[in-house]
Amino acid sequence: xxxxxxxxxxxxxxxxxxxxSEEQIREAQEHLARCPHCExxxxxxxxxxxxxxxxxxxxxxxxxxxxxxxxRSAG
Amino acid sequence: MSESxxxxxxxxxxxxxxxxxxxxxxEALQLSDQVYRVARRxxxxxEEAEDLVQDTYARAFxxxxxxxxxxxxxxxxxxxxxxxxxxxxxxxxxxxxxxPLEEGDYYLYNRLESAIPDENPDEERVLQRLSQxxxxxxxxxxxxxFRDVLVLVDIGEFSYAEAAQIxxxxxxxxxxxxxxxxxxxxQQLADKALTA
Numbered sequence: 001x002x003x004x005x006x007x008x009x010x011x012x013x014x015x016x017x018x019x020x021s022e023e024q025i026r027e028a029q030e031h032l033a034r035c036p037h038c039e040x041x042x043x044x045x046x047x048x049x050x051x052x053x054x055x056x057x058x059x060x061x062x063x064x065x066x067x068x069x070x071x072r073s074a075g
Numbered sequence: 076m077s078e079s080x081x082x083x084x085x086x087x088x089x090x091x092x093x094x095x096x097x098x099x100x101x102e103a104l105q106l107s108d109q110v111y112r113v114a115r116r117x118x119x120x121x122e123e124a125e126d127l128v129q130d131t132y133a134r135a136f137x138x139x140x141x142x143x144x145x146x147x148x149x150x151x152x153x154x155x156x157x158x159x160x161x162x163x164x165x166x167x168x169x170x171x172x173x174x175p176l177e178e179g180d181y182y183l184y185n186r187l188e189s190a191i192p193d194e195n196p197d198e199e200r201v202l203q204r205l206s207q208x209x210x211x212x213x214x215x216x217x218x219x220x221f222r223d224v225l226v227l228v229d230i231g232e233f234s235y236a237e238a239a240q241i242x243x244x245x246x247x248x249x250x251x252x253x254x255x256x257x258x259x260x261x262q263q264l265a266d267k268a269l270t271a
Contacts (some may be wrong), residue, residue: 009180013257017228019235044184044198051202052260053230055210060111064125068107068132072100 008038012045099139099148103132106149113153113231116214117160117223131156150237157223157241183261190269204268213263221256224249229257 008031014020015028032039081089110131115124134155135142142151187201217225227238228249235253239246 006179012180013254017235040198041181041184044201045180047198047202048183048205049229051205052210052214053232055205055207056116056214056230057112058115058121060108061121061125064111064128065104065107067129069104071129071133071136072104073096073136 008035012038012042016045016049095144096139099142099144100136102148103135103152106152107132109149109231110152110156113226114156116226116230117157119215127156127160130159134159147237150233150241153227153231153233154241154243178258178262180258180261182258183265186265187268205264206268209264209267213260213267216263217256217259221252221259224252225256225260228253
């Protein structure tokens, strides 16, 4: 069951990005503390963002660092 | 004193400049992992990412004087990189630009959760439905104007203001594109996870 409040869904991403005002942050925190529906989705969003970052990570190819170092003025 | 002999002040200036340049180059090289990480997701292949990073460093080392010491070097390098990338029209475009259906921010969770037979599964379980490959492909399917912002903010961990500076667009545009980009990504993820 949802909390019926579309506002918290809209506030989720800005909340995670840390761009809300202090008052909005407090509101979001209070809401998350009493709404398991949004709280679960919040935890999912946080984990998802981290998961996306890790899943697309590819180490820098062998030898690229040396090639870049070779482009320096000193050669 | 002959005309060709440098004065002590000139010698000092030349030595200082050489030192600044070496310092700039070292600082830039230390950021190569982070620069590559972003580059890799802006283009389609490893080879293109390697080329793009090399061209970026070649240009950065040539125009190092334009960099103001003490400002954000990582953003400065990424600005060169995204400009080179946009100039070449090399950005990944696996699917034609479309106007995807706008779903809400909870869309992915709701769809994944409803595909799990258990009542009220925890969020870790829901996330397990997404393979690493699905994430890579879903990101590549986000139209490029949206993906550029998403990659800089969510993969490169740049702030809205830095992304705006790098892409030379207003902060408000970064925010609106990012908002849509995340929704599009989730929609792609839902499609991939649930049709796999």
